[in-house]
Amino acid sequence: MAAKANTKSIPSVWARPQAAPSQPALSRAVIVREAIAMLDEEGIEALSMRKLGARLNAGATSLYRHVALKDELMELAVDEVLAEIVRSPADGPDWRAAVTQLAVTFRATALRHPWMCAVLGQAGLAYMGPNLTAISERLGALFAAAGFPEPHGAIDVVYSYVIGVATTESAWLTTVVRSGQTEAEFIAHLARASQPAGEPEGAEAVNPGSFRDEKFAYGLEVVLDGLALRLTR
Structure with a gap:
């Protein structure tokens, strides 16, 4: 969980570079896509890093390598769905x-x-x-x-x-x-x-x-x- 603590001073996910993939199937893009699917199906209240990790067959610690906080994940998810408007x-x-x-x-x-x-x-x-x-x-x-x-x-x-x-x-x-x-x-x-x-x-x-x-x-x-x-x- 050290990675989570070290990024508290970062004001936004857009100010931080992406981490290298911790396993072949896990990346920031994969995490965000699965988070959006979970949000659409179950709502904000149901989303947690632990539950998301379980859906991805990965531990919450692995997710924190790519997304330091749940707030960051929400920023990324919102911007991803806004791509539908850009297109x-x-x-x-x-x-x-x-x-x-x-x-x-x-x-x-x-x-x-x-x-x-x-x-x-x-x-x-x-x-x-x-x-x-x-x-x-x-x-x-x-x-x-x-x-x-x-x-x-x-x-x-x-x-x-x-x-x-x-x-x-x-x-x-x-x-x-x-x-x-x-x-x-x-x-x-x-x-x-x-x-x-x-x-x-x-x-x-x-x-x-x-x-x-x-x-x-x-x-x-x-x-x-x-x-x-x-x-x-």
């Missing part, structure tokens, strides 16, 4: 369409990995890994080309909206999964529980996934409308 289709000349595309892809990625926004919400964007940096640079280039006087301010606005909404949605969907019901069934159950006795049941609910998509799109349009006003001043 999204290229941006076009219309800044609103391009930002919308990136925001929609960001939200979709967050909902595929419900733990991601919880980590970002706790740690913020203090540690800029390569993929998060690439996303921010893409947004900055879009806003600068459009003529925004404060591209970084516009980036913060978009991040705040997308991460905020995705955090709430991820928490909601995690609760739905734990209920063992579909989202529509869970909503119907809540509606019945809150309905006064004797009152007739309400109209059939809309598709919950479509409703969340439309709600996100509406809010994003409002955010972009507000940003667009900056160009007219």
